[in-house]
Amino acid sequence: MEITIRIENINDYYDVYNLNKIAFKEDEEARLVDLLRKSTAFIPELSIVAIIEDNIVGHILFTKIKIIDDKGNQNESLALAPMAVSPNYQKSGIGGQLIKKGLDKAREMNFKSVIVLGHEKYYPKFGFEPTTKWGITSPYDVPTNVFMGLELVDDGLKNVSGIVQYAKEFDKV
Template identity: 50%
Template sequence: MEIKLRQENINDFESVFQLIEKAFEKEEYSDHKEQFLVERLRESDAFIPELSIVAELEGKMVGHILFTKLKIVNDSHAFESLALAPVSVLPEFQGKGIGSKLILYGHEVAKSLDYKSIILLGHKDYYPRFGYEPCEKYNIKMPFDVPAENCMVIALVENSLEGVSGEVIYPKEFFE
């Protein structure tokens, strides 16, 4: 099974919308509107085209991941970071390592663009395998009430989270 990963382009938008919709339609912890979030983020200042990535298998789009800009802010500093949301794989292809490939490839692209960290809200048993740690370890707080075990961060560059703390400021498109 050879998965091809590449940057999303304008011709992919409709397929990505449908893929995300299918990927989340039976997900228990979802508002089932992730596809609309991606559309809003594409039009925002937080969007980074290189970090909207699709996975293809034999010419069929089977996965998508999006990383967008966010900030971690405290009284004296604002730190640039990324949000990972959402990662989507068609249901019939879940559990085959496609999500993992998208995440790891996304990390490499983000590093090449000089991003130092990524924050996410996700399954506590899935993301630690990629190096994600609880945000609370760094005194990084989410702007909404969610279980601490689901709020995670990864340093893409060694020691890049030293001295980083504060509240995560998501782009407004996450709340529309």
Template identity: 50%
Template sequence: MVLKIRPENPSDYLAITEVNDLAFGQPAEGKLVESLRKNPKFIPELSLVAELDGRIAGHILFFPVVIKSGNGEEKETISLAPVAVLPEFQKQGIGGELIKEGLKACQQLGYDSVIVLGHPEYYPKFGFKPANKWGIRDPFGAPVEAFMALELKKGALEGTGGIVEYPDEFNDV
């Protein structure tokens, strides 16, 4: 089987929704992706699909967010959410390939850090560390160990501290 990671295109939209719905066992993430596509900050090059022998088997989305400090300063970063792989293809490295390719794409577009709310045993494999190391907090009240950050450029998050502000679409999930 041949795995190809590439940016999504409009003909992939239905398959991407299906991948997210099946991977998460409910429609929230599929609806989130559809909503974020309509947001003016959506970056098509950061919505990637994993194509396995011509079939969409996985999807990942990175979306711009800001870290807002107590004194009102803002730092732009990017969030990884969601990443999904069809159940029959999970635990085969497809999600990891999507993450690696997505992080490269973020770097190429000039982003110096990434935020993720996810499994604390999975994301550290890619270099993610608890975001509270830099004084960064999430607005959802998630467990500290599940809210993580990655510096794509050394020192990018030093002195950043604050709460990550997600677009309104995330509140509907």
């Protein structure tokens, strides 16, 4: 099974919408991706697709976020969300390939860290750790072990703490 992982282009938008809708069994995440593409948080190079036999079977998106401390200091980071793999192809490592490609590209673009709200057993495989380590908190009321961060470079989150501020589009869906 040959898998191509590449940056999304405009011709993929329709298929990416449908993929998210099928994977999440609702259209909330699909609409979120459409909204995020139009936002200032969007980074085209960090919207990545997985392709098998000309079909889009996976998608991952990283958008800009801010981490704001109690003194109002702001640090830029990235949020990994959402990520979807076609139900027919799940558990074959495509999600992992998308994450690795995204992290490599983000590092190449000089981003220092990534934050994810997700499954506590899955993301640690890629180096994510609970953000309590850095004193970084979610704006949403979620258990601390599902809110994780990863340093893309040494000390990428050193002296970074505070509450994460997602693109406002996250609250619109």
